[in-house]
Amino acid sequence: MFRKIGLNKIELLISSLLIFLAGFLRFYDLSSRSIHHDESLHGFFSWQFSNGMGFEHNPLMHGVFWFLANGTIFFLFGDNDFTLRVLSAIFGIILVLIPILLLKDKIGFLPSFIMSLLFTISPHLLYFSRFARNDIIIVVWTMGLFVFLWRYLEKRQNSSLYMLVIFLVLGFITKETSYITVFIIGLWLLFKSRSDFYGLIFSKMSMKKIKPHTDLFIVFFTLSLPLASPLIGIFQDYFNLILVAKEGTVGVSTGLPSGSNGYIVAVIVSALFFLVSLIIGLLWGGKKWLLIASLFWGIYILFYSTFLTNVSGISTGVWQSLGYWISQQEVARGGQPWYYYFIVFINYEFLPFYSSFIALIYYIFKGDSFRKFFVYWVIATFLLYSLAGEKMPWLTVNIVVPFIVLTSIFTSDIIKKIYSEKRSLFSNIIFILIPLIILFSIFSFFITDWTNLNIESFISIWIYITLILLSCYYLIFYTYKNGISWTSKRVFLSISLILIILTIRISTQSSFDDPDVPDEMIVYTQTSPHVHAMSKRIYSESLNKLGNKNLKISIDTSDGYTWPWAWYLRDFENTEYVNFDNYDDNLNLQSDILIVHQRNKETIEIALGDNIKDYDQNLIPLRWWYPENYRMSNYDDFIDKISNFENIQNMMNYFFFRDLETSIGSVNTIVYIKSDM
Known part of the structure; x- marks a missing residue:
């Protein structure tokens, strides 16, 4: 495989060593960290799919690709904490391979190798290659999209166009950040195609004379337009309709239309967008566009319908995927400040941040069109993700990738100039x-x-x-x-x-030094290792004392306590989920194990009455989180941070040693286990 892409013996050797290193870093001790809240959601529904219980699309958990792919891994290799994270680890390695395998012929070995090296050691890309989320998958699809975009621009081959369409639809069935990627690419293609569109509209220019940039814009526009239908929901207040329901709207799922009028408008808008897409596509490419559209929508429909077993998933994919996240922008989960990604990059991705900053200045004035595109990609990505309501550590991977690409090309240019x-x-x-x-x-x-x-x-x-x-x-x-x-x-x-x-x-x-402990911004919030240990204890005592998994377990659902217990205790069929916030005087608890929010301790003890003496109580932290000392309320706070010597020393101590000024936050759970267990 490496010989076919023109690697000599030395390049082959160092590439092989790098790929081995990437694999080692991604698979070593993969299952030791406790399963995060989000990981448990992804794992549980993948497990259900692998056991023949089907899968229904829910935009809260993003696209369907993760669940169907991970469910297949569970079906083939079994379900455990290791196999839960295998898919991410595999895609982490694929990301490292892409520059060497697919970009060497375009940019040369040196920048490709630097890119693969930085993909290997990037803190965010490594951490989320060991984390059961779809973030590392979406950046692989994004890289593939850019690779075949440039291949089509250079050679205008249909094979590159078909591969581009495949990566495009894979992005849409994986995560909604694809909408941001498509917007960034589309805006650039539109700018490059402006003369063609002027000619088509005003000078009766033939479609046969348009540039490849215009081809790609039309493909992106026509395939993505129907999926952009929910954007009409931004203006729903003007029409006195609910087209994308906000979180908490009674009787309707977040992101869906409400009422017959809402659904009628949603159907009409979607149909119009499909019709516009069809007309423009046929005018551009006729049968070729039909083939491209069939490829795109065939994959999209198969996945969102869970291979035609859940037809309603097609409509939720087309409308609710984007609709849900439009409604979430006001919620702004995490409530992070506008400068959040600056802090993250300074503490983790300082290498591509520093290099890209210099590259931006240099390439704006002296770069060719190829390099200026990557300047645009870096600026647009950083701005759009900073402006978005939700800012999270896992979203950082989408920003890091273009920074690393630009850094690799610029560093290679510098090395070549020094050598010359x-x-x-x-x-x-x-x-x-x-x-x-x-x-x-x-x-x-x-x-x-x-x-x-x-x-x-x-x-x-x-x-x-x-x-x-x-x-x-x-x-x-x-x-x-x-x-x-x-x-x-x-x-x-x-x-x-x-x-x-x-x-x-x-x-x-x-990734490896106490990854369960959130003294890192990248960890954000994390299930404590005590939960991991307690789940093992429950399994062990159930099998040793009963010889089976028939324990009756009651789990408090208040404050999201269902997760990660639903994953850890998935094999215990006699498990019930009860919201102990809503206390019922008639509550009759006969469970062998009760897992309860600490705030509901009094409720449980009242419900158990004299039976409380039959239980051993275990107080453990359920999850804990990073203390967000980087928040600044005003300009004076900022000046104090950068001018006070003690503050500077605290920042340095955190940067080098991860010494925190304040303790991590936590929320606790009480596990009641019958004494005779």
Whole structure:
């Protein structure tokens, strides 16, 4: 396979080592971390599908691809915490493979390898390659979409067009972030096609003379237009209709129309959008468009109908997928500030953030159209996700990918220019080391505890100052001798090297060093390891004492406590889910195990009465979350953060050692287990 894409022996060797590393990082100790709330949802419904209980699309959990694919893995290999995360790990490796396998012929081996390397070590891409969500899958489809978009623009082959359509529909059946991707691509294609559309509208230009950019815009527009029908819901208040129901609307699912008038309007709008799509498509490509549309809608209908076993899934896919998330923008889950992704990138993805910032400035003025496209992709993606109501760690993967692509191309260009200057290897290495020494000295200065000054502290200060002054002297000397351009390229590489080292440290730390404990922003909120241990205890005691899984278990559903217990205890058929917030005086509890929100402790003890003495009580944290100290209420808070030495030192301590200023938050559960168990 590698030979066919033109890899020589050295390229083959280092590519193989990188892919092995990516696989190791994604599969090593994959099942040890407790199952997250979202993972348990994805796992439970995949498990139901694998056991012949079917699957119905629910936009809360995004597209259907994850559940059908993961359910197939469960059916073939069994359901457990490891197989739950296998799909993400596999797609994490595929993402690393894409640049080497599909981009080398376009951009060359060096940028492809750098891209694969950064995909391998990116903290977000690694963490969510070990997490049972569809985020890593959608970025694979996005990369595939861009690969075949450029292949079609270069060679205008139908095979590239068909592959592009497949990746497009795979995105839509996986996650609604595809709408953002299509908008970004569509806007760029529309700009590139503006002269063609002017000619088609005003000069009676023939369709045969349009550019490949226009071909692609028409394909994207006609295939995506029907799925954009719910956008009419943005204006529903003007029509006094409910076209996309808001969360909490009585008697209707979030994102769906309400009432006969709402449904009639939704059907009419969808039909009109389909008709416009059909007319434009036939005018553009006739039979070719029909083939493309059949490919797109054939895959879409098969998946959203769960292979024709749930026909209503087609309508929920077309309308509710987007409708649900339109209604959620006002909710703004997580309530994160507008600068959230800046904080995330500074603490995790600082390498592509730093490199892309420089690349943006350089390519805007000196880049070709290919490189300017990636500048546009980076800016548009960062802005749109920052403007969106919901900002979450897992959404960051969609922003990281274009940053890494731009970083890889720019870094490769810098390396090639340095190589072309034919300076001695020794002088290049020495000069690259100088900024490393300066940065090391500055970082060491800030993370050193200066509260208890002594003779060693003063010696350290003078060592740091001496190193910085000597390094600055050589930096100025070489700059004077060789010029700013010569210096800047090597300084860029020097800083990139130290950021790669820091990235590897932070990436492995966030994925492997106590990944159950939310001292990382990337973790956000996490099921505690005590839940993982308690589920194992319940299984063990049930099998050891009863020889079966017939325990009667009651689980409190208040505050989302169903999850992750529904996944962990899925094999216990005699399990009931009760909302103990709604206390009933006639509540009769005969359960062997009760899993209860701590706030409902009094309710349970009243219900159990004298029987409480028959139970052992186990208080454990159910889930805990990262303390969001980065929030700033006003401009004065920001100035204080960046000017106060103690605050700077706290930020440095968090950056390097993940030392928190405040304790993590948590919510607890009480597990009542009968003493005779």
